[in-house]
Amino acid sequence: MSRYGMVIDIDRCNGCGACMVACAAENNVPPAHRDATERTGVTWMRVYRVENGAAYPANRARFLPVMCQQCGDTPCAAVCPQQAVERDPKTGIIDQVPQRCLGCRYCMAACPYHARYFNWWDPVWPAGMEKTLNPAVAPRMRGVVEKCNFCHARYQAARAEAAAAGKKAGKIGYTPACAEACPVEAISFGDLDDPDSAVAGGAASPDSFRLLERLNTQSKVYYRSREPWVRQMAGSRLVQIRKEKARV
Amino acid sequence: MNLGRRRWLGLAAGAAAGTLFTPAPWKLIGDSALWSQNWSRIPKLPTGEFNVKYGVCTLCPAGCGIKARCAGDQVFGLTGVPGHPISRGKLCPLGVGAHQLPYHPHRFAGSVARQADGRYLPAELERVAATLRARIASRKSGEAVAVLDERPGRAISYQYRRFTGGLEDGLYLVPPAGEGATLAALSAQSERGASFGFRIGEARAAVSFGAPLLDGWGVPAEVNEARYRSQRPLRIIQAETRQSPTASLADVWLPIRPASETALALAIAHVLIRDGRAPAAVIERMSDGAEYRELVMRYSPEQASRECNIPAAAIEQAARMLADNTPAVAIGGGDAGGGPAGAGAETAIASLNMLLGAMGTVIVGKHELPVPDSWSSPPLSPERRIDSDVPDGSISMLILGDSPSGDALPWPLIERKLAPDHVIVSLSPYAETAARRAHFVIPAPAFMESFEESPGSAVSANPSWAIAQPLVRAPSLAVHPLTFLARLGAAESSIEDLLRQRLEELHKLGKGEIFTPAGTRPIGEFKDAKELWTAMTGGGVWTDSPVLEAARPRRFGVREIASAPARTGRAEFPIMLLPYARRGEAGTTALPPLMSKVYQESRLRLSAPLLRVHPATAAASGVADGASVRVEMRGEGYAGNIAVDASVMPGVIEAPAGPMAALCVNEDCSWRVSPARIKRIS
Numbered sequence: 001m002s003r004y005g006m007v008i009d010i011d012r013c014n015g016c017g018a019c020m021v022a023c024a025a026e027n028n029v030p031p032a033h034r035d036a037t038e039r040t041g042v043t044w045m046r047v048y049r050v051e052n053g054a055a056y057p058a059n060r061a062r063f064l065p066v067m068c069q070q071c072g073d074t075p076c077a078a079v080c081p082q083q084a085v086e087r088d089p090k091t092g093i094i095d096q097v098p099q100r101c102l103g104c105r106y107c108m109a110a111c112p113y114h115a116r117y118f119n120w121w122d123p124v125w126p127a128g129m130e131k132t133l134n135p136a137v138a139p140r141m142r143g144v145v146e147k148c149n150f151c152h153a154r155y156q157a158a159r160a161e162a163a164a165a166g167k168k169a170g171k172i173g174y175t176p177a178c179a180e181a182c183p184v185e186a187i188s189f190g191d192l193d194d195p196d197s198a199v200a201g202g203a204a205s206p207d208s209f210r211l212l213e214r215l216n217t218q219s220k221v222y223y224r225s226r227e228p229w230v231r232q233m234a235g236s237r238l239v240q241i242r243k244e245k246a247r248v
Numbered sequence: 249m250n251l252g253r254r255r256w257l258g259l260a261a262g263a264a265a266g267t268l269f270t271p272a273p274w275k276l277i278g279d280s281a282l283w284s285q286n287w288s289r290i291p292k293l294p295t296g297e298f299n300v301k302y303g304v305c306t307l308c309p310a311g312c313g314i315k316a317r318c319a320g321d322q323v324f325g326l327t328g329v330p331g332h333p334i335s336r337g338k339l340c341p342l343g344v345g346a347h348q349l350p351y352h353p354h355r356f357a358g359s360v361a362r363q364a365d366g367r368y369l370p371a372e373l374e375r376v377a378a379t380l381r382a383r384i385a386s387r388k389s390g391e392a393v394a395v396l397d398e399r400p401g402r403a404i405s406y407q408y409r410r411f412t413g414g415l416e417d418g419l420y421l422v423p424p425a426g427e428g429a430t431l432a433a434l435s436a437q438s439e440r441g442a443s444f445g446f447r448i449g450e451a452r453a454a455v456s457f458g459a460p461l462l463d464g465w466g467v468p469a470e471v472n473e474a475r476y477r478s479q480r481p482l483r484i485i486q487a488e489t490r491q492s493p494t495a496s497l498a499d500v501w502l503p504i505r506p507a508s509e510t511a512l513a514l515a516i517a518h519v520l521i522r523d524g525r526a527p528a529a530v531i532e533r534m535s536d537g538a539e540y541r542e543l544v545m546r547y548s549p550e551q552a553s554r555e556c557n558i559p560a561a562a563i564e565q566a567a568r569m570l571a572d573n574t575p576a577v578a579i580g581g582g583d584a585g586g587g588p589a590g591a592g593a594e595t596a597i598a599s600l601n602m603l604l605g606a607m608g609t610v611i612v613g614k615h616e617l618p619v620p621d622s623w624s625s626p627p628l629s630p631e632r633r634i635d636s637d638v639p640d641g642s643i644s645m646l647i648l649g650d651s652p653s654g655d656a657l658p659w660p661l662i663e664r665k666l667a668p669d670h671v672i673v674s675l676s677p678y679a680e681t682a683a684r685r686a687h688f689v690i691p692a693p694a695f696m697e698s699f700e701e702s703p704g705s706a707v708s709a710n711p712s713w714a715i716a717q718p719l720v721r722a723p724s725l726a727v728h729p730l731t732f733l734a735r736l737g738a739a740e741s742s743i744e745d746l747l748r749q750r751l752e753e754l755h756k757l758g759k760g761e762i763f764t765p766a767g768t769r770p771i772g773e774f775k776d777a778k779e780l781w782t783a784m785t786g787g788g789v790w791t792d793s794p795v796l797e798a799a800r801p802r803r804f805g806v807r808e809i810a811s812a813p814a815r816t817g818r819a820e821f822p823i824m825l826l827p828y829a830r831r832g833e834a835g836t837t838a839l840p841p842l843m844s845k846v847y848q849e850s851r852l853r854l855s856a857p858l859l860r861v862h863p864a865t866a867a868a869s870g871v872a873d874g875a876s877v878r879v880e881m882r883g884e885g886y887a888g889n890i891a892v893d894a895s896v897m898p899g900v901i902e903a904p905a906g907p908m909a910a911l912c913v914n915e916d917c918s919w920r921v922s923p924a925r926i927k928r929i930s
Contacts, residue, residue: 041849
């Protein structure tokens with residue numbers, strides 16, 4: 001049994017967006033529909049530019065990658081009428097089952113992190129580009145909700161590889177696409193229950209925190225920053241930030 | 249129980265009403281909608297056995313290693329190569345999505361000619377070549393035929409040089425120095441032919457004048473390794489008007505006024521010399537040491553504080569931080585959109601390095617990669633820069649090369665060099681930026697479709713060279729630049745032959761080592777060039793140690809520093825326009841469609857027409873948030889929408905120079921800061 005989690009070092013992230021592109025390429029998220037906006041586009045992982053709110057030149061900014069926080073106590077699963085949100089007991093990963101999804105979007109309303117996305121359009125790639133899709137991940141159809149699942153297909157592939165190599169079922173090591181792509185190694189991934197893992201150490205460090213911790217969702221995505229204003233913002237102002245960005 | 253008609257109807261009605269409160273009917277409706285709407289839209293996934301191929305990314309000069317995940321022969325994902333000496337297993341967002349580029353919707357399907365109304369019509373290669381040959385033969389004396397190569401130093405670059413060398417008035421042009429501007433200034437201050445590179449890992453501190461050190465500059469993995477090492481991490485002072493990602497993450501951000509880099513560099517030098525923290529022997533050794541000292545002494549921190557609009561104490565503190573953390577380095581060059589700060593400012597920045605102990609430690613000599621003798625024998629055009637070495641209005645035929653640098657190449661800069669009756673030929677595979685201005689387009693194979701090479705970063709002193717093998721079959725109508733040159737009368741060869749010739753030279757040299765995903769071996773262990781070819785085309789990269797002993801600069805360049813033009817607002821253009829971009833996004837290449845995630849769908853990066861201004865600037869210009877405006881400069885301008893943002897410096901416009909953005913070029917061929925004004929579009 002594992003409890004996969006992530007630690008993201010905000011003081012390293014330069015907002016390049018490699019994680020977002022890698023995530024979309026890995027999980028067959030299509031390029032934006034021509035009418036898609038920041039509110040209606042699908043990005044399992046989204047990097048926000050957050051600021052301390054001061055005027056020039058006292059302003060300071062950081063970049064905050066936000067994806068499904070893989071809550072231990074999942075508000076989305078509790079409201080889904082279709083049992084379309086599943087928790088894998090072996091890994092703790094919360095997955096979305098598009099075949100079951102009704103498209104009611106209750107889960108989107110319930111998610112305090114705005115980390116779920118609705119497919120407003122059919123998934124379409126420019127002519128010929130379907131050949132570049134990842135064969136290990138099925139594209140989702142219009143009318144369903146989708147979200148980050150810690151690259152569950154990579155976990156399945158790693159598990160199959162371990163089984164083929166005759167290894168005993170147990171801890172499977174793999175890396176999601178975003179962590180693999182991050183050029184500054186701001187994202188680390190692993191088993192939070194393994195005291196020797198980098199993520200367990202990172203999550204336990206004094207400068208680590210979780211988004212909207214007061215909601216007690218027991219999320220498995222931890223962040224790190226030495227800047228007090230970043231920690232304060234992450235605790236209370238996340239929703240406001242999203243609204244401000246939507247306005248831009 | 250008696251089930252009469254009334255009861256049965258009641259039961260049926262109750263069951264129907266109850267069913268409405270279950271998910272079943274809604275699911276049925278939803279699924280019916282999905283099946284009926286999507287049945288023809290189900291994406292077809294690639295099939296075939298999973299395998300992995302290795303190569304090198306050629307989208308920018310860094311030369312990152314790529315691991316292509318394939319289903320059969322089809323590439324479906326790119327990741328970094330673990331342990332790669334250049335990229336350390338990482339890629340930028342362009343590289344991560346680059347496997348989409350061969351299928352880009354803006355790709356040319358074959359050779360085309362642009363019509364008077366702007367439409368492209370298919371044109372046969374032979375007919376285009378015949379037209380161009382006739383133009384070359386009939387041009388007037390003094391009118392040049394030029395090739396603009398954004399990625400010099402490649403095998404194909406030598407073929408361009410031999411083609412133009414064989415013509416009377418042939419010119420081989422390279423773009424402005426870009427992120428290597430500081431090194432170019434140092435070369436100009438040194439003995440003829442000296443070339444330099446950075447070993448950023450050797451620095452303990454860096455002062456960057458707008459260079460995006462933490463955001464894709466040079467070889468990003470080298471910078472990140474220095475910045476995040478556990479022992480003595482690289483400390484960064486970012487002097488930049490805009491709060492760029494590097495400014496956000498730097499140890500110190502100096503939010504200087506636009507175009508005040510020269511004053512800041514001289515003020516830092518002032519503090520170093522005044523406090524005895526600069527080596528006196530270095531100043532004595534320079535031919536203009538006395539003049540430099542005199543110039544620097546005029547720029548006290550207080551004086552510079554007025555020009556830069558930052559406290560004098562901040563300048564003193566920055567200078568002390570650099571002096572306490574030697575060897576330190578000063579880096580200019582700017583980002584991919586804004587470009588260098590101008591020759592005078594770059595010389596002032598370059599000269600600072602001589603006081604910071606960077607020369608011979610952080611800034612060392614740069615290798616010239618070996619080439620076969622036959623390539624460098626006459627006829628061979630010398631390398632000339634389009635911004636400084638070519639008279640205006642002198643080019644009658646311009647051939648825009650096949651590979652982008654990733655940096656902005658402002659169209660006004662090119663346009664001013666063209667003769668009135670000119671012809672432009674583009675070899676770009678994509679209908680983007682400069683290619684849209686071309687009269688003829690002969691599209692080269694796209695990324696991953698032919699043999700390419702990466703001769704290493706222009707700014708890193710650590711030499712490297714890699715070959716990218718084709719991973720995707722090129723369409724039949726793509727024309728390799730060598731084929732095009734052959735049609736114009738240059739010698740015919742294949743790129744594979746040329747690369748093999750170059751590899752033989754490298755093998756003969758016998759220096760350095762070869763990294764492959766299987767391990768690293770000294771080049772001497774490869775018994776012949778054939779074995780080396782196998783390793784290099786399997787994701788190999790050649791690396792060597794840098795040249796530590798190199799020519800030293802002989803002068804500070806006081807004349808260039810003093811002649812730097814002041815860039816202040818004027819009555820008619822009171823605002824300063826600051827274009828910016830990340831590497832690869834302001835150049836002449838196409839962006840993978842998945843970049844919509846960072847532009848359109850998240851607004852992580854602002855798109856080109858969004859102009860950020862301070863509330864005070866917006867009020868002074870009479871515009872509000874979201875207003876449609878036209879930014880006017882001297883004879884130039886472009887339309888955009890205002891985004892009012894209190895984190896922007898008052899009096900400036902921050903303009904993302906994203907894909908297709910227009911840039912204004914000043915008289916000194918710089919475009920980092922341009923005087924402008926905002927006009928509301930009613």
